[in-house]
Amino acid sequence: MLTELTSTESKQFGRVGVLYGGISAEREVSMNSGKAVSLALKQSGVDVVDIDINEKAIEQIKEANIDRAFIILHGAHGEDGRIQALLEFMGIPYTGSRVQACSLxxxxxxxxxxxxxxxxPTPDFRVLSEKTDWERTLLELGGAVMVKPAHEGSSIGMAMVRNAKDFAAAFHHATQYDETVFAEALxxxxxxxxxxxxxxxxxxxxxxxxxxxxxxxxxxxxxxxxxxxxxxxxxxxxxxxxxxxxxxxxxxxxxxxxxxxxxxxxxxxxxxxxxxxxxxxxxxxxxxxxxxxxxxxxxxxxxxxxxxxx
Ligand SMILES: Nc1ncnc2c1ncn2[C@@H]1O[C@H](COP(=O)(O)OP(=O)(O)O)[C@@H](O)[C@H]1O
Ligand SMILES: [Mg+2]
CATH class of the missing domain: 3.30.470.20 (ATP-grasp fold, B domain)
Structure with missing residues (x-):
């Protein structure tokens, strides 16, 4: 693939919507990614339209009248299969994984x-709840764990803990971000x-x-x-x-x-x-x-x- 496409080569993509921004906790990161991708595609002569996705994504995508989408949304709504499903419904090809893979x-x-x-191989883990025996779970997982909300990215809501008191606190902190929280062996x-x-x-x-x-x-x-x-x-x-x-x-x-x-x-x-x-x-x-x-x-x-x- 050549960086400098001839006008016919760059035309093959048609009008490309760069879908960025979005409404997840990772919006800021996505804004930066989106700007970089958009600029790079424009420099290659691709017909690009930037779409800062908000709650009106359906209208936004319809109005932009695009032939395909470059998805550069991170986190909820953009990386989790929802925008992918929307595009599939609208018959618009998009970059990256399909709906099911994204949501998984x-x-x-x-x-x-x-x-x-x-x-x-993946580190041993336990799903956490209010009923978790912090002392025992910590012991089972080797004495040090990462507490993680199941659906967040960018290390949001995560903590490394080595004692029962911090473990409980980290769990409660993580529940602010997600219903499902688990601990993984460090x-x-x-x-x-x-x-x-x-x-x-x-x-x-x-x-x-x-x-x-x-x-x-x-x-x-x-x-x-x-x-x-x-x-x-x-x-x-x-x-x-x-x-x-x-x-x-x-x-x-x-x-x-x-x-x-x-x-x-x-x-x-x-x-x-x-x-x-x-x-x-x-x-x-x-x-x-x-x-x-x-x-x-x-x-x-x-x-x-x-x-x-x-
Ligand atoms: N089991 C683990 N042991 C040690 N460090 C971990 C473990 N899990 C996560 N981390 C640290 O936390 C960071 C973020 O974890 P990750 O599961 O990749 O979630 P995120 O979606 O936030 O990137 C990793 O890049 C790593 O530095
Ligand atoms: Mg990671």
Whole structure:
């Protein structure tokens, strides 16, 4: 795929709606991703219309009169299958995973149940409730856990805890974000993320932060987060990680593009955390970083993702 398309090549996409912004907690991130994608597509000569999605999404999409959609909405409504369902109903092709895969990927807990069911490694976990025996659950999960709302992204509502009192508090905090909250055994090795575009698994990125974990600050604010790509793993480990990423991605039914998050333990075993069906796409985001390592610039990456809709 060429960065500089001839006018006929860029015309093949027709009028492309970049759907960004949205009404989820991740709106700000999506605004940045959307602007970057929109600019890149325009630079390639694609006929782009920016649509900052709000509660009137149906009218907005109808009025924009688009031939296809580049979905760059994160979190609820945009990444969870709802906007995808809307577009399908309207007969508009769109980037990324279909409805069912998006809604499954949005639910970290059900995704883990699926992975567990087919024997893919994911950290041990327990669903939490008011009745949870904090002391015992903590012990069962190895003494340190991540508490997570099942449907949030960007590390929102999450906490790392090591004692029963903090555990209960973290649960109550997380319930502000989600009805379903679970605890996952802490995995203490390195962190990796693997991007997939089309059929291609991109080089893994290693993430390093001085924060307690890769939290909202480490993701979007801190200048000190380190991204290593190439990630420093031996070729056979990269292959193992890449294969696992592909299996995790396809088992959830994902397609088009996305990103799979991992933690490694001290022995170098990889554990699946989650799949992101619409990952960040700012010039500083992880998928563009991995693409760059493969010699694919941001503009070409956006075209590749869009080409998957043809
Ligand atoms: N089981 C775990 N052990 C250690 N760290 C974890 C674990 N789960 C999550 N984390 C940390 O929290 C971050 C966010 O978790 P993740 O499940 O990927 O949710 P999000 O959707 O918010 O990205 C991860 O990038 C990692 O740094
Ligand atoms: Mg993540």
């Amino acid at each position: 990927a949005m639910d970290k807990l059900r995704t883990k149940w699926l992975w567990q069911g087919i024997g893919l 995995v203490t090795g390195a962190e990796y993320t693997v991007a997939i575009v089309g059929e291609e698994v991109l080089p893994p990125i290693k993430l390093e932060t001085d924060n307690i974990f890769y939290d909202y600050d480490a993701k979007y604010v801190s200048e000190d987060t380190r991204y290593l790509c190439p990630c420093g793993l031996a070729t056979e480990d990269v292959d193992r990680l890449s294969l696992l990423a592909k299996k995790a991605f396809t088992s959830v039914g994902c397609s088009g593009w996305g990103r799979v998050d991992f933690m490694a333990d001290e022995e170098g075993n990889f554990y699946l955390l989650e799949v992101n069906s619409v990952p960040g796409m700012t010039s500083h985001s992880l998928v563009p970083m991995a693409a760059k390592e493969n010699g694919v610039n941001f503009q070409t990456l956006c075209l590749k993702i869009l080409t998957e809709t043809l």
